[in-house]
Amino acid sequence: MKAEKKSTRIGLYALGFGLFLGLAILKFGNPVILDQKVTPPVSPVEFWLNAWPPHWGNWFFVPLGLAGAGLALTGRPHWPGTRRLWLLPLLWFGWQLLSAAQTVDGQLTAITLCQFAGCLAGYFIGALVLSRERAWQWLLIGLLAAFAFCLVRGINQRLFEFPQSRQMLLEGQRTGWTNTPPELFEEMKRDQAVILTNGVYAPNPAILAKFAKGRVMGTLVYPNALAGLVLLLLPVSLVLAVNSAKRLRPPLPAAVTTLTILLGSLAFFWTGSKLGWLIAMAMGGLCLFRLPWSKRLKWAALIAVAVIGLGIFTIRFHGYFAAGATSVGARFDYWRAAATTTFTHPIWGTGPGTFQRPYAQIKSPTAEMARLTHNDYLEQFSDSGFVGGILYGTWIVLSLTTLARRVWHSTDPVIFAVFLGVAAWFLQGLGEFSLFVPALAWPAFTLLGVLLAATGNQIDKHSLAGYSSHRT
Numbered sequence: 001m002k003a004e005k006k007s008t009r010i011g012l013y014a015l016g017f018g019l020f021l022g023l024a025i026l027k028f029g030n031p032v033i034l035d036q037k038v039t040p041p042v043s044p045v046e047f048w049l050n051a052w053p054p055h056w057g058n059w060f061f062v063p064l065g066l067a068g069a070g071l072a073l074t075g076r077p078h079w080p081g082t083r084r085l086w087l088l089p090l091l092w093f094g095w096q097l098l099s100a101a102q103t104v105d106g107q108l109t110a111i112t113l114c115q116f117a118g119c120l121a122g123y124f125i126g127a128l129v130l131s132r133e134r135a136w137q138w139l140l141i142g143l144l145a146a147f148a149f150c151l152v153r154g155i156n157q158r159l160f161e162f163p164q165s166r167q168m169l170l171e172g173q174r175t176g177w178t179n180t181p182p183e184l185f186e187e188m189k190r191d192q193a194v195i196l197t198n199g200v201y202a203p204n205p206a207i208l209a210k211f212a213k214g215r216v217m218g219t220l221v222y223p224n225a226l227a228g229l230v231l232l233l234l235p236v237s238l239v240l241a242v243n244s245a246k247r248l249r250p251p252l253p254a255a256v257t258t259l260t261i262l263l264g265s266l267a268f269f270w271t272g273s274k275l276g277w278l279i280a281m282a283m284g285g286l287c288l289f290r291l292p293w294s295k296r297l298k299w300a301a302l303i304a305v306a307v308i309g310l311g312i313f314t315i316r317f318h319g320y321f322a323a324g325a326t327s328v329g330a331r332f333d334y335w336r337a338a339a340t341t342t343f344t345h346p347i348w349g350t351g352p353g354t355f356q357r358p359y360a361q362i363k364s365p366t367a368e369m370a371r372l373t374h375n376d377y378l379e380q381f382s383d384s385g386f387v388g389g390i391l392y393g394t395w396i397v398l399s400l401t402t403l404a405r406r407v408w409h410s411t412d413p414v415i416f417a418v419f420l421g422v423a424a425w426f427l428q429g430l431g432e433f434s435l436f437v438p439a440l441a442w443p444a445f446t447l448l449g450v451l452l453a454a455t456g457n458q459i460d461k462h463s464l465a466g467y468s469s470h471r472t
Contacts, residue, residue, distance in 0.1 A: 006074065013071055014135035015142065017125065020060055021443045022146030025229065027052040028438040029220035032115040033108055033353050033371055039190070051219070057438050058114050065121045072128035085402065085452055086124075088395035093120050095391060096352050099384040103351025104358075112353030112383075115436060119445040126449025136418075136450055140236070143443060147233045154216035154226055154267040166211035169193060169203035177201060215272040220439055227268060227276030228434050231424035232444055234264040235283070235417040243414075274317055275431045279424050281309040286420070290408070331374050331431065333367045334359070338375070338382040342389070349384040353436070358382070372436060376429035396426055399448060406455040415455065422447050 030038055032054040041047040096116055103109040130139050172180045172194075180188075188194045194201045215223040241260040245253035268276065285302050293301070334355075341350060341358045350358050356371040363369065373379040377396075381389030400423055407419045425434065425444045434440040 010071060010129060010132055010135050011138050013067060014130050014138035017064055017068070017130065017142075017446075018139040019142035020064055021122075021139075021446065022142035022144075023060070024057055024442050025143070025146040025150055025439045026219050028054050028057045029218075029225065029440075030054055031221060031372060031433060031436040032111045032438065033356075033436060034221075035111050036107075054438055055111060055114065057118070057442075061118050061121065061442075065125065068121070068125040068129050072125070082398075082402065085395075085399060086127075088391060088398065089120055089123060092388065092391040092395055093117070095388045096384055099348045099351055099388055102348040103354055105351060105354045108353040108356075109351045112436070115438060115441065116352065118438060119435070119441050122442045122446035123449040126446040126451075127453035128449075130446065131450045131453035136454070139446075139450070140240070144233065144237055144240070147229065147237065148263065150218035150220070150226070150229065151263040151267040154218035154270065155263065157216045157218070158214050158266075158270045162211040162214055162216075165193075166208060169208060169211075173203055213272070214270065216267060216270045218267065221437060223271040224273045224276065224428075224432055225434065225437055225440060227271040227273030228425055228428050228432060228440055230264055230268040230271070231276060231279060231283075231428060232421045232440070232447075234268070235420045235424075236414060237264065239413045239417040272317075274313070274320070275428060277309070277313055277316075279427050281305065281313075282427075283420055283424050284309075290416070330368055330370070333364050334370050334373050335375055335378055337362050338373045338378040342378075342381040342386065345385060347385045347387070349382055349388060352383050355379055355382050372433035374431060374433055376433060376435040379433065379435070396429075399452060400426060403451055403455065407451070410455075415451070418447055418451055422451065 028051070030051055035054045038051055038053045040053055041050050093116060096113060100109045100113055130136060168180075169188075172185075177185055177194075185194070189201070192204055193207050195204050216226060217223045218226045218229070220226050220229065237260055238257075241256050245256040268280070284305055288298055288301050288305065291298065337359045338355065340362055341355070344358070355373050356369070359370060373382060377389065377393050380392040403419050404423075407415050410416055422444060425440070429435060434444070
């Protein structure tokens with residue numbers, strides 16, 4: 001009876017934590033360093049539709065984290081598997097605290113440390129609590145429900161929201177805004193959708209260009225962030241959809257699977273993420289080598305996938321590369337600046353979350369200003385020196401290689417799907433700043449901890465067996 005109550009508590013906690021991570025996807029999709037730029041909602045409509053300031057997420061996380069620590073202590077609170085996988089993240093976060101004492105911007109560093117603490121908490125809660133009693137099933141309920149909502153929002157942006165908003169701005173300019181409701185016009189000015197040009201309000205050209213491109217972001221800060229979320233959660237969504245569909249009567253199985261594929265693929269395609277596309281191709285190729293085919297057939301299929309994928313990539317982004325691939329060039333300048341800052345401040349860096357401060361001084365004159373490095377690993381070197389960068393990179397690489405060895409021959413597609421998503425997300429960190437976005441980083445580190453513990457098979461002797469035998 002006592003074991004049953006304990007299992008119930010863990011299940012309820014996992015459900016609540018999953019709902020919180022789902023809330024993060026819906027409301028905390030901005031980088032934490034933009035906390036002061038996110039206007040708090042002032043009306044019920046804004047509260048429902050708009051993003052919330054990232055620091056609000058901490059008020060939800062603190063009580064959940066304390067509750068998770070209490071549940072962790074009710075079991076056997078030792079780390080499953082190699083000790084390095086609990087020691088490295090603690091050393092990394094400890095170094096962040098030391099680096100914070102030398103920061104060039106205390107406000108940016110404080111909000112960044114809260115974000116990193118959330119990543120660390122999610123990692124250990126996932127490992128010490130959510131991996132027990134197959135609690136991942138309850139965790140995924142809120143997480144995937146929010147993911148589905150985010151995908152629908154992205155598709156709605158492409159089909160309806162962006163075309164209508166663009167037409168409204170052009171029509172407002174044509175009529176001199178006389179037909180635009182005053183409260184809506186004030187909101188557009190506040191959001192910089194309209195700007196004052198030569199004494200006359202006109203649509204912001206950057207906003208018009210965004211609407212014309214039609215790149216979707218769902219509930220997140222920008223399109224590449226949504227691509228990262230799709231990479232993280234679509235693989236497990238597909239596996240669960242297929243497994244769940246097996247219990248249904250025709251034609252529902254085909255409908256469920258088709259809807260999942262359609263939502264994920266359309267939203268991903270319309271993000272226009274170049275790096276995301278290449279990572280998806282690599283993950284697809286990886287899946288081919290798990291199939292029970294001959295080696296010759298696997299290589300033939302891999303070559304076919306590469307040719308087709310790169311062909312679509314070339315056609316899809318031909319205009320981008322013809323225009324000079326400006327974002328790639330900009331990233332090289334960010335990375336150059338990060339390397340320069342690292343060698344200038346090799347011990348402590350400039351402080352967690354502060355890349356924008358040295359970059360403003362050393363960026364190329366023609367380069368666009370950036371607040372983050374667009375590379376989570378280089379950002380660690382720039383912000384916290386060589387030690388901070390090495391600790392973070394070693395932690396992630398060791399975690400992923402350990403998981404790869406454990407799950408490659410797993411008979412459970414759910415385990416492999418979660419690993420595939422986590423690996424793809426961390427790989428995208430080579431060209432993005434997802435570590436600083438609560439909606440992305442908190443779920444990713446939680447799933448990383450769950451996987452390491454479940455496959456380590458030491459906290460719960462039946463954990464791995466449960467994963468291998470259970471089909472959702």
